[in-house]
Amino acid sequence: MALTLSERHGCVMQSEIRNMSNECRRVGGINLSQGVCDTPVPDPVQEGARDAIREGVNTYTHYAGLLTLREAIAHKQKRFTGIERNPESEIIVSAGATGALYCAFQALLDPGDEVILFEPFYGYHVSTLQASEAVPVYLPLRFPDWSFSTHDLEHLVTPRTKGIIVNTPANPSGKVFTPEELELIALFAERYDLFVFTDEIYEHFLYGGRTHHSFAALPGMKERTITVSGASKTFSVTGWRIGYALCDARWAQAIGYFNDLVYVCAPAPLQIGVAKGLLELGDDYYRALSVAYEAKRDLFCRALTSAGLAPSIPDGAYYVLADVSRIPGKSAKERAMHILRKSGVASVPASAFYHDGLGESMVRFCFAKEDAVLEEAGHRLQILA
Template identity: 45%
Template sequence: MDPAAPPSFAARADDLQQSNIRSVTRRVNEVDGINLGQGVCDLPTPEPIKACAHQALRDDASIYSHYAGIEPLRRAILKKEQAHNEVPAPSPEDVVVGVGSTGVFVSAAFTLLEDGDEVILFEPFYGYHRNILELTGATIRYVPLGGPESMFDRAAMEAAVTENTKAVVVNTPANPSGKVWTREELSTLVDLLHDHDLVAITDEIYEYMLYDGTEHVSLASLPDAYERTITLSGFSKAYNVTGWRLGYGVAPAPIAEKMGLMNDLLYICAPRPLQHAALAAFEDLDDEYVAQLQADYAERRTLMCETLEAIGFDVP
């Protein structure tokens, strides 16, 4: 045996490579370029959130939290999901706080899926979704769904569903396409969830990034959908704390309990001082903050689109 030879890897690690998103970021940084490839928020973290983080550190709120998150934060998330998203979650036991929305997606995927299962993923897709789903051992069935003007095709999804299909991943507003699912499209999807006994995992991290009069609708808010839906969101994009890694999931208590236990196994808990800081997002920031956030990003969107058009690109 060659002592210099590398150890053998688990099959799940053999093909792992740096994500395209971070690879592009690294290469852009090397030439001091403008990064349009990664969801990097260039707005400042709101002062109330930073102040609460400082206070939590001064208070030594630094020991492990409950694996599903501190109860005040779970209650605040529950209230927000009920009031803003109209999700009929009844209890903080339905809420799991994790290490970013991606970390909660990992917990959800590993709770639901295993070898032999199939999952529907709409393309173009967020690369982390695909790579995480592959790690579960499940087989991915791809269904085309284009950009903002594209409509969900029920027949295309039904053609991809088999007796082994267990779940479907919905990203709305979608990264990278910008597609925002309409209420009618989501209602059609609910019918399919019931027809084929499926569970939906919805990634709604960009729920406030809306333009041109579009409306964000949470799948779980629709009639007869909550019991079959895991709703994911977080703080990174709306509150400019991408490096804090704080996200959450809302699901029926039996699912949320298993996700919390998976979260415990994988991460123990989300960073506790930052969980206390996140409370300020609900206690000290209001609709005016969200409106300003949307205006700031609309200004950046206009600048980007007009600049690209001015140098010869066709921007949808």
């Protein structure tokens, strides 16, 4: 018998986001493809990690994370959403939000279970589902307001439907789900007894007066919701891999056991740094995030408009989808490569966020960069005008 790769290997091939990052590196361009923040890490977060290393917090932690961090997460959750979580039994710290989601899927989904997700989607949600041998089922959001209806949801239900993924604010569209939309999903989840997996990693990146509504806060939803978030975006520590899952104790222990199996624990001193940030940074810090990133959004979207790449203005997160239909190329990938070769600015072909050939007329840019970098990228893009 010839040696072969596993059947599941195809679902974890290198993502288009990383592909474009590599292409950008080859030409020495400006990387606006990958969501890598280059904004400063808050002082308390840095100091907490540094002090923890010096004080010897460098060994294995509890598989669910240091209690100090879990208590800080519970405090923050209560402060911003009103939801109370028991830090000893309802919080699992993992290797980033992606790690927390992977462990949740492993613990709660069986092979063949179907999970609905909104399209355009974040590619790692799909790959992580497939790595768990679950089946993604796609609900296309209607452009330009990224809307959907109860009928859209009902049309997708089968006896195998086990859950739904809600990413708000969303990557790549920047959609912020309204209370009315979340209530519609809640009724749907209750009607069909579904898990609701929410990715709320961009919860503090909101523009135009938008407000984040955590799904678990809706009546009756706390028990069926697995809320995933983390520190990567809020504290600009994407490489630290500190994420977490919040859920009912019935689900948390199994999620924690998978976390122990796959990751053992998140980096110990970095857990302390994040805990210090959660406890010491006040509301002004989080408000300032939205103000600063809204200015970055506006700066870059003006540049896109001037370059003839009409942006779909995001309400949250820190990505923008732009119309590149007039750029030479037969696909989004060819157009993204043309933009990179011509201007030296890397984007992600939006086809990476669709499953059936859609998205070929758009690319995604990340604006989580220093203003000087965004200004230079915007200047370079004008060659496309």
